[in-house]
Amino acid sequence: MELFIMKQVLIAVPFPPELLATIRDVSPDIEVEQVSFSDRKWPDGFSTAAEVYYAAGVMPSLELAPNLRWIQMHWAGINSLRDDGYTIPGTGDPQGELPDRVYPSEATRSMLKECDYVVITLPLTSQTHHLINRDMLKEMKPNAYLINIGRGSIIHEADLIHALKKGWIAGAGLDVFEEEPLPADSPLWQMENVILTPHISGFTPHYDERAVDLFGENLRRYLSGKPLLNLVNREREY
Structure with a gap:
């Protein structure tokens, strides 16, 4: 089984529990309880994901690839270079060592043709806008799943809907959309091979705490004249 992570150079790859849950939910051989979206809106009280820890006390991000290799899932990355930015301690892949292959x-x-799951973690730039369009979707396997x-706007949504209806791919898990909130007239609401979540994959019960920690670290760096973390690079557009 191939898992293809699309990322940008020097962007830490997030592997929240939400991602694993989405992979589980889109898989047809795993029975899960789904939220009904018959009224085409997010239900009240839609909660963020709980965090999952291993006994050693680390987030699954750091141990995700080795453990999924145990169930014969292999990793492939694109432009997966060493990350020099901010990551939550004990998580991520700052050395860029986890992918089995890098393209x-x-x-x-050619990579899309090989993968069972394609996971998009890209920032939106002029280069990534509608990167996944009709032509790219046609390259994917008919039993493959697309997770964003x-x-x-990295995905051309109309092309994705067409691909799902025509059976070019098996299904999709979408946490983000071209227009948010997702319009009530979007066909995505009623598609049985699509899992929808309201842009919550990055949120956990400790999100605010970590945001404060990052602010404190940047304040210390600023006062001591050191480079700040997570600065926007206008040339890269993120």
Whole structure:
């Protein structure tokens, strides 16, 4: 089983519990309870994901790839270089060591043909806007699933809906959309092979606490004249 993570250079790859839950939910051989979206809106009290810890006390991010290899899931990355930005301690892949294979961006089409799950964690830039369109979707396997926890406009939504209806791919798990909240007239609400969540994959019970920690670290760096974390690079557009 191939899992293809689409990321940008020097962007930490997030592996929240939400991602694993989405992979579980879109898989047809795993029975799960689904929220009814018959009224085409998010239900009141839609909660964020709880955090999952291993006995050693680390987030699943750090141990995710080795454990999923145990169930014969392999990792492939695109432009997965060493990350020099901010990551939650004990999580992520700052050395860029987890992918079994790394492909250049120009090999995206050939890579899509191999993967059972394609996970998008990209920022939205002029280069990534509608990166996943009709042509790219046609390259995917008919039993493959597309999961987006990056930005909605990376996927051409109309092309995705067409691909899902035509059976070009098996299904999709979407946490982000071209228009948010997702319009009530979107066909995505009623598609049985689509899992929808309201842009919550990055939120956990400790999100605010970590945001304060990051602010404190940047304040210390600023006062001591050191480079700040998570600065926007206008040339990269993120």
